[in-house]
Amino acid sequence: MHFRLNGRPVESAFDPTSPLLYVLRDEFALNGPKFGCGLGECGACTVLMDDAPARSCQIPLAAVQGHAVTTLEGLGTLEHPSVVQQAFIEEQAAQCGYCINGMIMQATGFLKQNPHPTRQEIIQAMDNNMCRCGTHLRILAAIEKAAAKGGV
Amino acid sequence: MASSPAYPGGPEPAGFEGPSGWTRRQFLFGAGALIITFSTAANLLARGAAAAAPPAPAVNPWAAPGVGYLGNGSPLSSWIAITADGRILISQSQPDVGTGAQTGMLQIAADELYVPFERVSMLPIDSSSANTGGVGGSTGVHRAGAAVRLAAATARETLRSLAAAALGVAGDTLVPRDGAFHAPDGRSVTYAQLVAGKQLTGNVDPNVHLRSSATYEVVGTPVPRIDIPAKLTGTGGPTDYLVNQRVPGMVHARLLRPPAYGAQLLSYDARPVLKMPGVVAVVPLDLDPEHVPGWNTSGITNMEMGQFVAVVATNEWAAIQGVQALAKTARWTAGEPLIPQPASNTYEYLATLPVFSTQVANARGSMVRGFSQASRQIAAEYSTPYLANAPIGPSTGMVWVKPGEVEVWSDSQNVFSTQTQVANLMGLPTSAVTVHNFPGSGVYGRGWNDDAVYEALFISRAIGLPVRVQWMRQEEFQWSTMQGPKFFRMRGGLNGNRVTAFQFDVYTDKDFGDTWMGQNGIAIAPLYTFPHISQVIHYVSNPMRKGLLRAVGAPSNCFAVESFMDELAYAAGVDPLEFRLSQLSDPRAIAVLTRAAEAAGWKAHTKPSGRGLGIATFFDPGAQTYVADVAQVAVDKATGQVRVERMYVGFDCGLVVNPNGVRLQIEGGTIQATSWCMKESVRYADGMVQTVDWISYPILHFSEVPEVVPLIIDRPDIPPGGVGELATMPVSAAIANAIYDATGARIRSWPFTPDKVKAALAAV
Numbered sequence: 001m002h003f004r005l006n007g008r009p010v011e012s013a014f015d016p017t018s019p020l021l022y023v024l025r026d027e028f029a030l031n032g033p034k035f036g037c038g039l040g041e042c043g044a045c046t047v048l049m050d051d052a053p054a055r056s057c058q059i060p061l062a063a064v065q066g067h068a069v070t071t072l073e074g075l076g077t078l079e080h081p082s083v084v085q086q087a088f089i090e091e092q093a094a095q096c097g098y099c100i101n102g103m104i105m106q107a108t109g110f111l112k113q114n115p116h117p118t119r120q121e122i123i124q125a126m127d128n129n130m131c132r133c134g135t136h137l138r139i140l141a142a143i144e145k146a147a148a149k150g151g152v
Numbered sequence: 153m154a155s156s157p158a159y160p161g162g163p164e165p166a167g168f169e170g171p172s173g174w175t176r177r178q179f180l181f182g183a184g185a186l187i188i189t190f191s192t193a194a195n196l197l198a199r200g201a202a203a204a205a206p207p208a209p210a211v212n213p214w215a216a217p218g219v220g221y222l223g224n225g226s227p228l229s230s231w232i233a234i235t236a237d238g239r240i241l242i243s244q245s246q247p248d249v250g251t252g253a254q255t256g257m258l259q260i261a262a263d264e265l266y267v268p269f270e271r272v273s274m275l276p277i278d279s280s281s282a283n284t285g286g287v288g289g290s291t292g293v294h295r296a297g298a299a300v301r302l303a304a305a306t307a308r309e310t311l312r313s314l315a316a317a318a319l320g321v322a323g324d325t326l327v328p329r330d331g332a333f334h335a336p337d338g339r340s341v342t343y344a345q346l347v348a349g350k351q352l353t354g355n356v357d358p359n360v361h362l363r364s365s366a367t368y369e370v371v372g373t374p375v376p377r378i379d380i381p382a383k384l385t386g387t388g389g390p391t392d393y394l395v396n397q398r399v400p401g402m403v404h405a406r407l408l409r410p411p412a413y414g415a416q417l418l419s420y421d422a423r424p425v426l427k428m429p430g431v432v433a434v435v436p437l438d439l440d441p442e443h444v445p446g447w448n449t450s451g452i453t454n455m456e457m458g459q460f461v462a463v464v465a466t467n468e469w470a471a472i473q474g475v476q477a478l479a480k481t482a483r484w485t486a487g488e489p490l491i492p493q494p495a496s497n498t499y500e501y502l503a504t505l506p507v508f509s510t511q512v513a514n515a516r517g518s519m520v521r522g523f524s525q526a527s528r529q530i531a532a533e534y535s536t537p538y539l540a541n542a543p544i545g546p547s548t549g550m551v552w553v554k555p556g557e558v559e560v561w562s563d564s565q566n567v568f569s570t571q572t573q574v575a576n577l578m579g580l581p582t583s584a585v586t587v588h589n590f591p592g593s594g595v596y597g598r599g600w601n602d603d604a605v606y607e608a609l610f611i612s613r614a615i616g617l618p619v620r621v622q623w624m625r626q627e628e629f630q631w632s633t634m635q636g637p638k639f640f641r642m643r644g645g646l647n648g649n650r651v652t653a654f655q656f657d658v659y660t661d662k663d664f665g666d667t668w669m670g671q672n673g674i675a676i677a678p679l680y681t682f683p684h685i686s687q688v689i690h691y692v693s694n695p696m697r698k699g700l701l702r703a704v705g706a707p708s709n710c711f712a713v714e715s716f717m718d719e720l721a722y723a724a725g726v727d728p729l730e731f732r733l734s735q736l737s738d739p740r741a742i743a744v745l746t747r748a749a750e751a752a753g754w755k756a757h758t759k760p761s762g763r764g765l766g767i768a769t770f771f772d773p774g775a776q777t778y779v780a781d782v783a784q785v786a787v788d789k790a791t792g793q794v795r796v797e798r799m800y801v802g803f804d805c806g807l808v809v810n811p812n813g814v815r816l817q818i819e820g821g822t823i824q825a826t827s828w829c830m831k832e833s834v835r836y837a838d839g840m841v842q843t844v845d846w847i848s849y850p851i852l853h854f855s856e857v858p859e860v861v862p863l864i865i866d867r868p869d870i871p872p873g874g875v876g877e878l879a880t881m882p883v884s885a886a887i888a889n890a891i892y893d894a895t896g897a898r899i900r901s902w903p904f905t906p907d908k909v910k911a912a913l914a915a916v
Contacts, residue, residue: 015429018469026404026467031396032386034593035468036544037625041846044544072386085384092376092812095820096250096594097383098393098545104384126854130846132544133250133594134823136857138816 003064006074016062021045032072032101043102043129053109087146095133107143111152184236186352188307214871218298221284232303238344240272244284246296251876252377252813253292257300262370264304266328279571279587286566290775290874305360314346374812394563394590402618406471408461412487412839417459421481430470435462435614446576487839498901499535502639502659505692514687522653522684526645534640535901536708538834545593546628549604552618557584563592565599597700626844633699636661640712649724656687680735703877714768714885744780744802752782752800760896766889770881775874777805783886787894792910796858806870818862821879827852829884829902
């Protein structure tokens with residue numbers, strides 16, 4: 001299978017039925033997408049597929065043929081975080097942080113589609129991403145901040 | 153370490169340089185260092201128990217919470233090091249589970265040493281980092297931070313002596329500032345210069361002079377957490393999450409578990425599974441503690457895992473598919489019968505089971521006298537169900553059994569309990585077991601069990617490869633430990649507007665070690681000035697896996713106590729806030745209640761309007777922290793739907809080390825506890841948990857999260873108390889009391905679901 005991963009063309013030799021999550025983690029040794037439920041219910045594994053948030057535990061490798069996949073690593077780096085990552089850092093929007101990959105990817109995809117959302121629209125967009133530590137208010141504040149800065 | 157692909161055709165792993173005890177330290181200190189260990193003081197305290205021992209040292213109240221960590225007698229005890237290249241390194245053993253406690257400890261060290269925050273760092277935690285214990289009980293900044301404070305102050309005073317000698321002046325004329333001592337004549341010498349070329353060691357002095365809290369510069373400021381940027385960018389490397397650690401040659405295991413608790417494996421066919429691409433091995437294991445020599449089941453690291461079969465593969469998907477295939481041929485016996493879950497989900501049945509142990513948690517005066525002084529008696533019953541820890545990331549562990557030694561990669565809350573258990577199970581000395589600790593998903597107490605590590609241990613022993621075990625979502629809900637249910641019988645005597653007798657009986661499905669639970673979690677010490685109090689715990693048993701959930705039972709106790717306080721207040725015809733304030737004498741308890749009530753515009757409603765306020769409070773004598781909540785709710789009387797709109801949280805943890813960190817723990821604890829009482833309940837039937845995912849075990853969603861208003865009362869003159877668990881305590885009682893204020897309906901069991909609220913409304 002051929003697809004673009006964080007901006008460069010790649011080829012995977014994995015079983016085409018494998019969910020994309022395990023390809024990203026086990027074949028390409030990426031750290032951003034996390035296994036949370038394998039059921040598409042929690043959002044910890046979220047990536048962008050052609051700029052739209054997608055749950056990588058639910059997408060078979062065969063379905064990404066010819067598409068562009070972006071993970072947390074493809075947004076920014078420790079030295080140069082993306083606008084959304086920087087807003088999360090400034091708001092200290094993490095406790096354990098295990099869900100935050102999904103929160104940042106979901107928010108990034110959402111803001112690409114709706115750069116000037118209301119708070120209610122943000123809540124709707126994030127409502128099926130689970131956080132157990134109770135960081136929700138910080139996450140909402142971070143997304144509002146990123147939106148105010150006008151970028152992702 | 154040489155790198156090689158994890159399996160043929162696999163990725164080249166990033167160079168993995170795990171920390172390795174003394175080798176690492178010799179490297180760190182090669183150019184000279186001053187190292188202050190926590191060990192001798194501990195030895196001193198240990199001797200204190202002997203007949204000829206000197207009296208225990210007098211300790212400054214700012215140091216007292218940390219004295220318990222001093223000197224576990226190990227030469228590798230915790231320490232603080234000042235190195236010749238100007239770094240200040242701290243080694244202690246409490247992992248940061250997402251509370252920011254490590255950042256707080258570093259702030260304390262920076263201030264005691266008069267250096268900027270950036271100069272101080274903490275080394276990765278492993279089994280040679282010992283020993284400020286494991287993380288739990290809100291002890292991070294409160295206790296481990298106090299130990300760090302002592303070590304840093306001892307280091308500073310040792311450096312002062314060195315500086316006095318170097319500059320030829322009296323030590324008390326020197327002023328510490330920005331990593332140097334400054335003499336009155338303008339000369340100065342840096343810490344780095346003082347230790348260059350020397351290997352100096354010393355032991356912490358429990359009576360060392362501590363810097364006055366009034367002069368702190370770093371403590372009290374919202375320093376950003378040290379772990380957040382890496383967590384948000386997926387950096388990898390030895391400071392990244394456990395799940396991102398990749399070891400050369402690593403294989404993945406997934407587990408086929410019994411269909412019911414206690415079911416025994418009869419047969420299975422591994423042959424078709426072994427033919428699947430990527431599958432390396434199929435390993436049957438029996439981890440029933442009665443079948444495993446060396447298994448210590450008495451402590452926190454309990455183990456009731458039973459039998460399972462591991463499928464080991466070169467990648468995760470192959471292992472998952474292997475388990476699915478194996479399940480088709482596996483045959484099991486029937487499991488152990490469970491006591492049926494009551495349809496009401498309210499657990500009165502706990503009071504009908506044989507009680508195998510009873511514990512008096514709190515007693516004052518006499519119930520006979522208390523009730524004889526009462527003009528009225530009030531009684532009520534409350535209950536809470538089984539709750540799941542429900543971490544977002546399921547249990548993970550990695551182990552490599554090598555000849556004569558074992559290497560473990562873990563996110564355990566205590567590296568030493570994991571190290572000891574692994575050593576016992578393998579018949580090895582603890583020195584042969586290295587445990588590396590990494591950040592994990594928040595697990596809220598479940599991390600004392602470290603189940604996936606023990607499973608990976610036995611699989612690795614069977615196949616000799618580094619084995620990574622990760623549980624699937626369903627396993628996490630079915631096989632993880634849970635918080636047991638409780639049934640409360642409350643009885644109170646009233647004379648006018650005063651409580652004369654307060655009787656609290658709780659029936660609880662046994663957690664591990666009853667005394668430990670009694671002392672730390674279940675026992676609550678009401679600050680109320682009631683003359684007669686009885687608080688008794690009755691332990692019963694149901695064969696489900698029980699363990700720790702954040703705040704260890706105190707939030708459910710507080711639900712019963714503070715709901716019942718409201719019922720007593722209404723029975724006495726007194727405003728619930730006034731009723732509490734008039735029976736408290738502790739000014740800090742009064743202050744948190746008053747602060748929350750004022751912010752919320754407190755007013756008990758005489759006529760239910762569908763909107764209401766409820767109040768509840770808690771004091772934790774271990775953490776020395778006070779909290780009071782006012783909940784603001786709106787109830788849809790047609791549907792029974794409760795919307796928790798806002799939580800006002802009065803909070804006094806003494807000196808606030810990091811205001812942003814304390815705020816975040818208040819927000820997080822309040823939201824998590826709102827989730828517990830509004831939505832959560834483990835359901836079980838046919839010998840097994842039936843709530844297996846985020847649909848059947850829902851937690852709070854973004855659209856249901858209340859606004860949280862932290863109202864922190866900073867007390868710079870009082871040593872910092874515990875924080876991490878505290879905000880969870882009064883949440884459910886405040887919400888239940890607000891529902892009553894809004895509707896006149898009293899909800900006496902978690903969760904406060906629409907059906908339950910609707911039924912209660914119909915009975916009003």
